[in-house]
Amino acid sequence: MTVWDRPEPPARPVPLDRERIVAAAVELADEGGLEAVSVRKVAARLNAGPMRLYGFISTKEELFDLMADEVHAEILPEERPADWREALGVLAHRTRQAALRHEWLADLLGGRPALGPNGLAVTEAKLAALDGLADVDTVMRAAETVSAYVTGAIRREVANLRAERATGLSKRDWQRASGPHVTRMLATGRFPALAKAVYDGTHVDAETSFATGLDWVLDGVAARLDGAS
Incomplete structure (x- = not known):
C-alpha cells in the first residue's frame, strides 16, 4: 500500500496530520x-514525538514523495492554454520557477514517476x-523529451x-578568477571551437538560456508531430 492509499491514524491530543507534516x-x-x-x-518542528510521525509515513523516501507532490501543485496553471506548444512551455517555465523557490526539488526530478495527485495532474496536463x-x-x-x-x-x-x-563567488567572480587559466589553455590552440565560443x-543569463533551449x-x-500527422 502506497503512502497515498494508507489512511491517517486517529487524532490525538497534539493535532497532527500529513498536511502539517509535509x-x-x-x-x-x-x-x-x-x-x-x-x-x-x-517531529521537533511540530513539537511532536518522532514515533508519532511513523503513523503517517513509513520512510523518509515517502516523506520526500509527499513533499515533491506538494510542490507539484505550484506547477499546474489555473487555466491550460489550448495550444499544445504554449501549454508545454507554461508547464516547463512553472517547473523551473517552482524549483528555484524550492531548490531541493531539482534532486527529486527525473526519477520514478510522481504518483501523488498533483504529480499525476502535471503528467496528465503534459500528455493532454x-x-x-x-x-x-x-x-x-515527445512528453518525455521535453521533460x-x-x-x-x-x-x-x-x-x-x-x-x-x-564558494562565495558569483558567476562573474568565478569567471574572473578562472580567467588566467582558461586564457592559457585556449592559447595552446588545442581547443579552437571552445576558444571561438x-x-x-x-553569453546570456540562465532564464534566457532555458527559454531558448526549450x-x-x-x-x-513540432517537426516530429508534423511528420506523424
Whole structure:
C-alpha cells in the first residue's frame, strides 16, 4: 500500500496530520536542502514525538514523495492554454520557477514517476496537451523529451547556484578568477571551437538560456508531430 492509499491514524491530543507534516518538511528543506529533513527534525518542528510521525509515513523516501507532490501543485496553471506548444512551455517555465523557490526539488526530478495527485495532474496536463496530435507512442516520447530537457536544465542551474553559495563567488567572480587559466589553455590552440565560443559567443543569463533551449526542443517536437500527422 502506497503512502497515498494508507489512511491517517486517529487524532490525538497534539493535532497532527500529513498536511502539517509535509508543510514542516518543506520548510526544513527550503532552509537547508533535503539533508536537513529527517523524521526527528520534522517531529521537533511540530513539537511532536518522532514515533508519532511513523503513523503517517513509513520512510523518509515517502516523506520526500509527499513533499515533491506538494510542490507539484505550484506547477499546474489555473487555466491550460489550448495550444499544445504554449501549454508545454507554461508547464516547463512553472517547473523551473517552482524549483528555484524550492531548490531541493531539482534532486527529486527525473526519477520514478510522481504518483501523488498533483504529480499525476502535471503528467496528465503534459500528455493532454499533445493528445490527438499523433499516436500515443509519439505523444509519450515527445512528453518525455521535453521533460528530460527541463529536468537537465533545472539541475544545471540549481547546481550553479549551489556552487556560488559554497564558494562565495558569483558567476562573474568565478569567471574572473578562472580567467588566467582558461586564457592559457585556449592559447595552446588545442581547443579552437571552445576558444571561438568563449571569445565570440554571446553569453546570456540562465532564464534566457532555458527559454531558448526549450524553444529548440519544442521545434523538434513540432517537426516530429508534423511528420506523424
